[in-house]
Amino acid sequence: MSPDELKIWLNHFEYHAERPRCIPPGLADVLRPEERALIASSIATFQLGEQSEGGTLLRAAGRFVELFIREEQRHASLLRSFMEDHGIPLKSSHWTDRAFRRLRRLAGLELYMCVLITAELIGNVYYRVLASATGSQRLKVLCRTLVADELVHVAFESQLLLALRAARPAWARTLMRSTHRAFFAGTASVVWLTHRVLLRHSGHDARTFLRLCLAQYDFYLEPVSLPVSTSVSGRG
Ligand SMILES: [Fe+2]
Numbered sequence: 001m002s003p004d005e006l007k008i009w010l011n012h013f014e015y016h017a018e019r020p021r022c023i024p025p026g027l028a029d030v031l032r033p034e035e036r037a038l039i040a041s042s043i044a045t046f047q048l049g050e051q052s053e054g055g056t057l058l059r060a061a062g063r064f065v066e067l068f069i070r071e072e073q074r075h076a077s078l079l080r081s082f083m084e085d086h087g088i089p090l091k092s093s094h095w096t097d098r099a100f101r102r103l104r105r106l107a108g109l110e111l112y113m114c115v116l117i118t119a120e121l122i123g124n125v126y127y128r129v130l131a132s133a134t135g136s137q138r139l140k141v142l143c144r145t146l147v148a149d150e151l152v153h154v155a156f157e158s159q160l161l162l163a164l165r166a167a168r169p170a171w172a173r174t175l176m177r178s179t180h181r182a183f184f185a186g187t188a189s190v191v192w193l194t195h196r197v198l199l200r201h202s203g204h205d206a207r208t209f210l211r212l213c214l215a216q217y218d219f220y221l222e223p224v225s226l227p228v229s230t231s232v233s234g235r236g
């Protein structure tokens with residue numbers, strides 16, 4: 001990734017740090033009891049995941065990442081205030097969250113990015129499903145807000161990952177790609193299992209959920225290189 005590209009990303013995150021995401025007040029905020037029961041445990045796990053402490057990554061990339069982490073903490077607090085207003089109990093830990101934190105701590109920047117982008121790509125699919133599953137206007141807007149931020153995060157992270165990978169020999173690239181994709185598919189399956197009540201309710205069985213997640217993965221991390229057109233001549 002070139003210094004100019006990095007500067008563009010830094011600008012983006014600084015801009016957002018100065019204007020933290022808000023959910024407009026006054027949105028209809030009714031959460032029916034059966035809906036609350038359906039989403040409570042699931043949303044609490046994702047809220048916990050947003051609360052990334054990010055110490056390892058902070059040391060790795062300073063200011064850049066500080067802004068990035070602040071945005072994630074904003075996600076956690078937006079979700080938390082929604083949950084508090086609806087009496088949905090917060091979680092202080094969940095085994096999937098612990099596993100992710102442990103993995104991220106293990107890692108250098110590249111592995112850290114692999115784990116992080118895995119969580120965010122799957123998170124994006126999840127928040128879209130959650131938005132479609134709820135009648136609450138506020139929760140819908142909240143989910144769309146998170147997805148809007150995360151789309152930029154995954155764009156940044158995938159560009160960084162592909163740049164790190166491109167610097168490796170072909171065999172290492174192939175190995176990392178297939179390992180990451182397998183890890184991604186495994187994680188998506190675990191997310192389906194642990195959130196299946198909500199996901200099934202929204203019409204997703206394990207197969208369709210996995211397909212949706214892998215489509216996101218392939219879009220960002222297995223980009224198809226376009227053939228270079230040879231017929232661009234005689235323009236103007
Ligand atoms: Fe987030």
Ligand SMILES: [Fe+2]
Pocket residue numbers: 072120149150153
């Ligand atoms: Fe993120």
